Amino acid sequence: MTTIRFLGDHRARLGESPLWDPRTGWLWWVDALAGLIHAATPDGAGRARFAIDQPVGSIGLASRGLVAALADGFYRLDSETGATRPISLLPRDATLRLNDGKADRAGRFLSAQTQVHGTGGTPSDGGLWRLDADGGTARLEGGLQVGNAICFAPDGRTLYFADSLDGVIRAHPYDPATGRIGARRDLIDCRDLGSGPDGATVDADGNLWVALVLAQQVACIGPDGRVLRRVDLPIPYPACPAFGGPDLTTLYVTTIADSGHRLRSDHPDAGRVLAIEGLGVRGLAEGVYHIRE
Numbered sequence: 001m002t003t004i005r006f007l008g009d010h011r012a013r014l015g016e017s018p019l020w021d022p023r024t025g026w027l028w029w030v031d032a033l034a035g036l037i038h039a040a041t042p043d044g045a046g047r048a049r050f051a052i053d054q055p056v057g058s059i060g061l062a063s064r065g066l067v068a069a070l071a072d073g074f075y076r077l078d079s080e081t082g083a084t085r086p087i088s089l090l091p092r093d094a095t096l097r098l099n100d101g102k103a104d105r106a107g108r109f110l111s112a113q114t115q116v117h118g119t120g121g122t123p124s125d126g127g128l129w130r131l132d133a134d135g136g137t138a139r140l141e142g143g144l145q146v147g148n149a150i151c152f153a154p155d156g157r158t159l160y161f162a163d164s165l166d167g168v169i170r171a172h173p174y175d176p177a178t179g180r181i182g183a184r185r186d187l188i189d190c191r192d193l194g195s196g197p198d199g200a201t202v203d204a205d206g207n208l209w210v211a212l213v214l215a216q217q218v219a220c221i222g223p224d225g226r227v228l229r230r231v232d233l234p235i236p237y238p239a240c241p242a243f244g245g246p247d248l249t250t251l252y253v254t255t256i257a258d259s260g261h262r263l264r265s266d267h268p269d270a271g272r273v274l275a276i277e278g279l280g281v282r283g284l285a286e287g288v289y290h291i292r293e
Contacts, residue, residue, distance in 0.1 A: 003169045004234060007273040008044020009253065012036070015254030016199065017058040017100070017269055018270040019066075019286060020244030027244050027252055028066070029273060030056040035262050037068070037082065042245055042275075050082030056162075058101030060289055067131070069111035071097035074131045076291065085267045087291070088137045095123040098242035099239070100148045100199055103287030105156030106176040107133055110140075112147020112161060117261050120153075128161060130179050133292040140181050149200035149210060153223065154284060160187065160208060164198060169210065169221070188225045193217075199240025199254075201264050209251060210240040213263070218253060218276070226256065243283020251276040251283070 002173040026039040026047050032055050034081035039048035057069040065079040074091035092100070094116065101111030113126030126144035128139055143159075149162035149169055159174040159181055163224075168189050173182030188207075190197040194212035202208055207228060208221045216236050220229040237256035244252050257271030258264045 002231070002276065002278040004274055004276050006044075006269065007042075008040055008046065009274050010038060010040060010044070010046070010273055011071055011257065011271040012038075012089065012254065012273075013258050013271060014239070014256050014260065015273060016054075016240050017238055018242035018244070018252040018254050018273070019059055020059065020242060020248070020252070020283075021061060024287065025246065027273075028059055029244075029252075029254050030059060032056055034278050037077070039079075041146035042250070048079070048082070050077075052082075052084065055097055057098040057114075058111055060101060060103040061286055062289045063291055065104070068292075069101040069109070072079070073098070074111070074137070088131060088135045090137065096126050098129070099126075099146065100150050100161075102150045102152065103289045104152055104174070104176065105287045106177065106179070107288065108179050109282075109289040110150055110159070110161075112144055112150060114144070114146045114148075118165060120206070123184065124142075131289070132179065133290050136291075138179070143229040146196075149197045151200045151202045151208065152287070153202060154204065154206050156287075158223070160199045160200060162190075162200075162204070166211075167196045169197050169200070169208070170219050171223075187223075188221055188227070190219075193227065198238065199242075201242050202284060203243065204248075204284050207281070208216035209241045209243075211241055211253060213237050213256070218251070220281075232281075233274060235267050235272065235274070236264050236265045237270065242286075248283035248285070249277070249279070249281070251279060
């Protein structure tokens with residue numbers, strides 16, 4: 001039987017990037033526009049709250065602490081103190097910031113940009129960026145408005161990601177040895193499900209779990225693009241799912257209270273973190289970004 005509960009009393013303006021850390025048994029997540037990084041135990045007890053001086057797009061496990069995709073580039077994050085140190089900054093562009101991100105299964109970290117509105121200029125096209133162990137970066141794809149849904153197949157050889165505004169989750173062959181991507185294959189147009197895709201993760205069977213931000217659901221989609229399951233949620237604007245808990249069978253979902261642009265909710269529980277249990281599936285351990293010292 002599937003049950004849904006809240007993770008403690010934690011709330012975010014724009015909740016994103018849930019991340020299970022097996023080293024501590026904590027769930028990490030970010031409040032993107034508030035520049036906050038949180039951690040809590042599975043029963044909701046708070047363990048960390050770090051304030052960053054710019055928006056936080058996403059976080060990932062690193063060989064030491066965490067890696068963070070902040071607005072202007074990639075940073076090391078000390079998971080005990082919250083101190084940040086740049087790894088690689090991207091070309092300056094006030095109309096773009098890094099958004100969703102994940103570590104691959106070979107020690108790199110990928111993050112996609114989103115356009116920033118209200119800057120007074122015409123937004124540039126966002127890119128999908130790869131951060132390598134030596135701190136080098138490469139732009140793998142361009143033309144993105146809201147880069148999202150980054151995740152990898154269990155064998156690490158397929159990369160999934162999306163532009164939330166065009167609605168299509170893309171699949172690319174991915175070379176774990178080099179971090180290069182192959183030709184695009186369209187997996188599914190989520191607009192047929194009533195929403196563009198937001199964040200996504202992959203379970204141990206290779207199925208994608210995607211936040212349907214406008215449909216108030218999480219959908220399970222097979223690697224062939226078939227919709228296998230849709231889970232209704234009790235609050236609006238789910239943003240990003242991730243499997244966690246000691247056995248990786250809890251699906252945590254961050255939500256949005258105010259995206260700073262189009263999505264705002266006056267629901268009394270908007271912005272809280274959901275914990276979905278009893279789905280009968282197991283997640284995968286997240287990749288770890290290996291920083292070369």
